[in-house]
Amino acid sequence: MSKLLSDLVEALRCLPGVGGKSAQRMAFHLLERDRERGLRLARVLDEAMRQIGNCSRCRNFSETPVCALCSSSGRDRQVLCVVESPTDLAAIEQATGYRGQYFVLLGRLSPLDGLGPRELGLDLLVERLGEGEIEEMIIATNPTVEGEATAHYLAQLARAAGVKPTRLAHGVPLGGELEYVDRGTLAHAFGSRHAAD
């Protein structure tokens, strides 16, 4: 196998779920049958890695300073849903009929990993709660130990700002990750959210 070809196989292994055998199949497939789309993937991938940053308001992925969702006039401004990651935000958008705002932590409280309130942008969140528009803050962290601790901390922030914190209903399996929950379960849990304890 030529140097460039084995470099390509190796590089494809950065994709989650892709081992040596499927990386090789992908490389040969593109070279034999689909060079145009391979070139397009290279171009889009390069642009995405360089240009996608985070929205200055909600911290979700965005190539513009403020994302489309935050600048939309069609979204409810009284409800804010807090999630750990852009993946979780996408899962909620795709599974539920939620029409409010979001805030993305880009992590969860984890002192051992150096992730504290500053890294999660909680100063930005507090500022946002202080604007006075938000009435309910839906805490949609993952049901893991660190996610629960983060939720507890977030509920306190909300109450301090006079905002009602709510949690997703149980139904999301304990120890699981939101992005792997089936749409029906996630939609149900989202609809049955309750007051945070």
Added chain:
Amino acid sequence: MSKLLSDLVEALRCLPGVGGKSAQRMAFHLLERDRERGLRLARVLDEAMRQIGNCSRCRNFSETPVCALCSSSGRDRQVLCVVESPTDLAAIEQATGYRGQYFVLLGRLSPLDGLGPRELGLDLLVERLGEGEIEEMIIATNPTVEGEATAHYLAQLARAAGVKPTRLAHGVPLGGELEYVDRGTLAHAFGSRHAAD
């Protein structure tokens, strides 16, 4: 989801076996955790799609005019193995102890698809057989109807040039594709090759 992000998800679907859900998981994974490797993949993919051509001697993928295998002094020059695709060549290299030369058809005889002797580079193959070094030509086309017809045609070319044609032993499942055969079976079939009929 931002325009650039949904473009990326769409572009990732050019990879075989990657549907909408895994494409989205891949895009988020790279953006959240692995931008450096994402950029490297974009660069290597672009180079590979542009620079990898075919060896002028064996037609395997190569970014140099003559590939490393054809220019190696460590390979037996008396045996030539003919395969349909670079994937099949890689499968044989990885599964067997074969140390001879190769010729890659980049297809199989298929008149309805406009694939005839010229498209498979058979003029180049005849020239190669005429050089007088090759004593045995191993025909390792796929055991499909078109692969068998191609094998039959190749065996006649070999005999006309005074070269002994051989076939892989049965053991490769009929109707299957070489690249999906397990290494053990492929190695066994390769070792038990017999005179072509």
